[in-house]
Every structure is written in C-alpha cells, then in structure tokens.
Amino acid sequence: MKRVRVDHAEGRSHPIAPDGADPAREPQPRGAVIRGRRPVDHAEAAERFLAAPDHLSFHDKRLWDLREKRDRESHGIPEWEQLRQLASDIKEYALTRLDDLLEEFERNATANGVVVHWARDAAEHNRIVTDILRTHGATELVKSKSMLTEECGLRDHLQEAGVSVIETDLGERIQQLDNEDPSHVVVPAVHKLRSDVAAVFARTIGTDPGRDDPAYLAESQRMSNRPLILDARVGMTGANFLVADSGAVVVCTNEGNADLCASVPAVHIVSAGIEKIVPRTGDLGVFIRLLSRSALGSPITQYTSHFRGPRAGGEMHVILVDNGRSERLGAEEFWTSLKCIRCGACMNTCPVYRRSGGLSYGATYAGPIGLIIDPSFNRRKYSLLPYASTLNGSCTAVCPVKINIHEQILSWRRVMAEHHEPSMTKQISMKGASALLSRPSAYRAAVDGANAVLPHMPRFALYNPANAWGKGREIPQAPGQSFHAWFKARRRKP
C-alpha cells in the first residue's frame, strides 16, 4: 500500500509503517485479564503485547512521534515553562477553593439557562442521565468521548436500560464496536492497526473486509454515524474545562463530533468531573495553549468549543460528578493528581506504556496518570500498577500542569507496602534484603561468596526459569574479586 506524507493536524506527519511482516496476519493482543477485585497483572498483559511485534512497533513509534511533536511545539514557545507553572498554580488555586468556584459556576450557568445537576458517584450520574433520556422519550444517545463516562460505566448502564449509545469519536467508536475500553485518553484505538479496524468495521458496520485504507474506513464510519446523529434527540459531551466566571463548558475535539452531538439534538448533556473548574475565562488562554501542544504537538485542537447555554430551541444540562474526587482532594500526597487535564502526554512519553499498551493496565486510566489515579478507586485491584514504572520521571517533565507523577507513583508503592498489598514474594524478599544489607558481615559473606561462585557457575544453573533477569539479559561477568576485597588487599601492601 502506498503511504504518503501528509500535512497533519499534529504538524508534519509521516504515516508509520509497521516493521516486518504483513500486519494482517498478527492478531491484536488483548488487554489485562480482569478477575473481580483481584490485582490486575500488568506484567502478564504486557508480555502478551510484547509478543505481537507489529502492534508493538507501531504503537511505540506512533506515540514517540507524538512526544517528539510535543517537544518541537513546546520548544517553540519561549514562555512554555512559565505557562506550565501558571497552569499548575491556577489549578491548585481552583482545587483549594473548589466548593466556592463550583457554586459560582452553578450560579452563572443557571442564569444562562443551563440545568445543573450534582452527582456524588457513578450510580447517581448514570441515574440523572437516564432520567433526562426518559423525560425526552429518547432511546438513543449520541455522544462524544468522555473519560468520565468510561469511569462511570455509563454505556453498559444505558444499554441495560434499553438505550443504544453511539460513540461519535472515530477511535472511541472503533473501541465501542470492538467491545474494548479506550486504551489512551486522547487516541483511544492507538493500539490497533488498520487491519484490526477493518475487521471490526466489516463485522459491525458492513465495510468491505478486503479494504483497510484509513480514508475508506473513516469515511464509512462518518456515513454510518451521520443518520444516527441527525435522528438523535439527546446528545452528550464531556468537558475539558468549566469556567466559573462565565458558566461556560469548554470542549476540545479534532473531529467536531462534540459540536455535532451538542448542536443537532435538542438536548445537550454535559458530564463533567468537578476538578475541571477554572476560575476565569482568561485562564483558558494558558490551558488551551498547553493542552493540544502537550497531547498531539499541534497548536490547538481543530475545535475549541465554549457552551454557555442551550442552543436555540434546545435544553442544556451539566452534571457535576464527584465519584471519589472529593475524597482524593483530602489525600495529602495525591490531591494534586486532580490538576490533570487529560492530555495524555505522560502516556506518550512513558517507555513502559508504549511497550505494553493501554489495555494492559486493566483500568479506566492507563499509563503514568493511571498509576496514580486508579488505586484511589480500588486499592487492592490496582495494587500492582504502581510497580509498572521505572520511575524515570519523564511523565513529570512533560506534564503541562506539573503533577509530580513519578513521585506519586513511589508514594503509592509505599501505601501498598504499608497495607501489605504487594505479593508475599516481594514482601519476603524486601525483608530479606533489609536483613542482609543492615548486617555487614552477612552482606560481605554474600558478595564475596557470589564473587567466588559466579565466575564458575555453568550457564544452565544461572539461567534457570526462576531467574527473571536472565530471561532477556546476560548476567554481568563477576570479576572474581569484589572492590571491597581489592581495597583490603591494597591496604595491606606497604
């Protein structure tokens, strides 16, 4: 297939060809196995992702490409680091006055004709949505992408209530039709190759199974969604920002699908996490400059939409959702994770995420930000996630609102250790390490013993199945003498 360079929403783009064999022959690796509240095993799912070289290669390169574009755009703005500090300060200010600002938002939005609802948790949120749909006799909901509705499990809830939900973002629609969660907060189907999408669309919207060019697939989705949007009575969007001083809801998309969902149906429902609030309209200058540059390396999303009230002849509802956020606000080490604006930059730069795929985290939020948010929803289920990181800190360095992500990952490990969440093996080995490393004579015996033995160990004994290191790497050649022994011998010399 011919691949051409194209002018891209994200700057100059080069479509990335997967290395090697025909991708059609490689089945898409699936995500982590979910077994109730038992800890999600990221390492196991990651190993399966790594075993699919075409998917791995594309995923890694595509997201690294976004990181490079992000670097280029951010380095083109002299005040970039100032903007990050401003964004962080504005968010911290807003979070420490969250109650007042939410009330201000409610006052202004209500004055503009918006109906404001408050939802303590996912169940309340889903009930409010269902009630609005019932009031309007709607059996269909067209919606744009929202991580919050993923968090609330809205789609499943509505499907059970007999409402058919149509995701209108292309990536999100692919994931919906394939019965998978989004694997990335900005590019939900980035773990799929075109052949995977072609198979899903052939099965669900009747595309030609032999055609996998992206333009054809995207056009087919446009044509299949459009009549559903035209018929819908109720549309739904998420929110990127809520502006207290104007009552505006700001939604950023590249496809314009949020605006379709908000402007065609008579009723527009907004699902918004309470942490989305910013105090002033002017603050948006800071955030909009940072958001798409961090996410995709483009100066702005194609559509930055400000909804202050219902469209002519329509209705607008805003649901302010807590779902664990007020509790997180009280967590001394973790409350700043609420500054997150869901740009996905930490995912793009994360070397572990790029090599394991978002679905391997088995949670609504994947990647570095997921490691510090998910455990607050369920400590046991996500107890292993904080260990899916090398603590390299690149996530923190790209974060546009300066969340100390890698430090919070480490803090979560401490929480897990205090609650005895890590596996017994890890607990025993850490206690063993401590005992060894706090007793010089025992330690000395171990090091010198290893130095005496290692150089003479046969390969089969060293590289046994219990040796996780040896699975993919050689053990260094021990010199037969430790530094300690060398120093002692040198000192004895006259």
Next chain:
Amino acid sequence: MIAMRIGLFIPCFIDLFYRDVGIATLELLERLGHAVDYPADQTCCGQPMGNAGFVAECRAVEALFVRNFDEYDAIVCPSASCVHHVRHKSALPDAIRARTFELVEFLHDVIGVDALPPAFFPHRVTLHNSCTALRSLDHEPAPELNVPFFSKPRALLARVGGLEIVETERADECCGFGGTFSVSEAAVSARMGQDKATRQAASGAEYVVSADMSCLMHQGGSAARHGIDMRYVHIAQILNTKAVDA
C-alpha cells in the same frame, strides 16, 4: 584547595560486579589530592527497599550508613540513583544528605573542571544519562523542558583527549533497568534494554559511557544477549585514563 577527607561509597552491585569502576573512582579522587577512605562495613543506601515502597525496611540500612560515613567531609559515590536516594528519598540526617555527592557533580561543582588531570581516550563514545542523573540530579536539563542547555558530564568529557561523542536516538528514553522493575516487569524491562542497545549500536559508538553503572549493567546484559557488539564503561574509567597510556 584544601584536601578533603572523602568517604567513598561503593554501591553493592558495583562492589560485586564492577571492581574496576570502584578503583577508577578511588584513584581519580586520590590524584586530585584528597584523602580517600573506603569504610569497610558499608553495604547499601536502602534504595532497593525504598523504591519498592518498603520504607520501614530502610531504617536499619540507613543507621548503618550513618555509622560508616558520619565522619567524612564528603561522601562520594559513582552512582546517580544511589545519591538521589540518599539525598531525596532516604530518612538519613540532613548533614549526611548534604555531604553526599554523585561523582560527576562532585567533579564538576565541587572540584571544578579545570582541576581534573589530563585524560586520553581515543574512541567514539555515546553518552547515556541515567534518568536520575537527568531528571533529579541535573547533570543535563531534561530534554522535555524548555530551558537553556548545559551538561556536566559533557563538560568533563570535553577535556578527554581523542574522545569523540556521537548521539544516540531517543537518548533520554529510559533503558528499562528501574531496580526491582527489571525483574517484576522483566519482559518490558528486557525489551527496553534491547531497544536501547540497538539504538546505541546504530549511533556508531564504540563505547557507551555513563555515570550510572546499574543502567550499564542492564544495557550490557541486553546487548550481550542480542549479539550487539558494544562496550560499556563508567565515566570514572574514562576520566581516570592517563595521558601517558596513549
């Protein structure tokens, strides 16, 4: 300059596997005119437990660290991640944390580049900055940030005769060692190591040089497993080459 009494802190894996890195560090500091001692009862800073979240398990190791190093003017260690742990993550006394230096920053910030003895290393090398050196100890600014560039390791290497630096693609990407990560997420870790070694080989370098031996242990192990011909040296080993060696 007043000669200092330096306590040499050689982390456990260097003690076990990399005697020559310890020797190079020791000799270099002695050649600068300082009294260097190696407290014999030292073991570790507690990083393996601390990074896994087991803070309580660090305390006994830290108490031993104090007994070993309390008496010195400066504590110098050829490992950025260990120094980062001592300085920023441990519960060690402030006085100890303030006196603990990673070798590159000690040479660059405390000794001064101009005081270094001449060195000669006629090879193409590529520099691997460990993540802690880059993002916690300010050896260079992290490339994600829009701030003026500087580089402590490059300033040191610039004085080495015959040495040429070539660049590795995705130089700032973590190599995947990550301490216990290397075994708890062995598959991802090994793949990251393989990718790193492959890109290093593509740079045309004969040697990879770093201030962190733990990264090099992982990268070297990956290169060896995948048949990649690359040599890995600690920056102390290059800075301690004597001009007469040529």
Next chain:
Amino acid sequence: MLAAIRRNRPAATTVLPELQSFATLPPDGLQAEFRRRLAQMGGKLIEPGPEPDRLAPARRMIAEAGITCSMVPQLPGNRAFDRAEPASLHDVDLAVLQASFAVAETGSVALRAADLGVNALGYLAQRLLVLVDPATIVENLHLAYSRPEFHDGHYLVLQTGPSATADIEGVLIHGAQGVRALTVLLAIP
C-alpha cells in the same frame, strides 16, 4: 457533595496568578502568522480579488457549490435557513460565514451562535467559507480570551481548519465528522 469538598479541600495557600498576555508581534506580522498556522492545521486560504470586487473569489466558489447557506448578506446562498431545524441542514454543501475574530498563533477563526445562525450549520455543511476581517486578528490565545465575546451569547467555537482525525494508524483524514474543508478569505464584506 459540597460538604465533602469543604471537609477535604487542602489549605488555600496558592495565590491566583495574574494573567499575562505574552504578546510579541510575529516577525512578519499577524496575517502571515495566521496564514502559516491555518495551513498547518489543514485550512485553505483564498486571496481577495482586485478592487472593486474583493469578494469575487468567494462569489465564484458559491456559484460552483451545491446547496449553500450564507450568513453574509453580500454573499447570498441558495437556501434560506432562518430558524431551521438543525437536522434539516444535513444536505448543505457550503456554508458562508463571517468570523467574529481570528487568532494568529493557532490559525483559528471564532464563530459565535450569532455568526452561525444555526449552530449545527458549522458542522453539518460539507464545507465552510469563512470571511475574516484582517483587522480582527489577535496575536495569541491570551488576547483572544480577553475579548468580550466569551461573556456574551450561548456558544462560541474556535475553529481551526476542517474536522480531522488520525485515529487509524496515525494517518490524517479531513472530514472525520464535521466539515471536510474550511476556506478563509481575508476580506471585509
């Protein structure tokens, strides 16, 4: 819910920073920067015609289009849509609009509800032709957000080029859901 927030909110130590404009005029002027960024974002630009009819290129575009809805009296379309049901605009080929203002830093045009007539017109039409008065181009988003339009009316969108997606293998496709093409004419009606 508010009580839970009040109970848990951290001490308010951070001061709300004062806003800055960070405005520095681009070296070759606002128009040039706007053109560059619009092109980067996939927008098209047509040049005004010679005096006296600066709008001639727009007229030509309208003449060649199918169903056209216009909000610019000087450039009439062929379908009246005053207070039309949004879904009835599904077959519109071209919408002709005038932007409230534009942003050089991003190549965006600002369209309010009053500029769109029916909000859905900006998304259901296959293509948009947007007139931008060059005098209304502001340097960057900080200056854009200091404009009064954000406190007036129910809707304002900053549109930057056409609808776009790169959700399948990172390949850029215009016209994912909304308009397939956005053309700007820098001229006053």
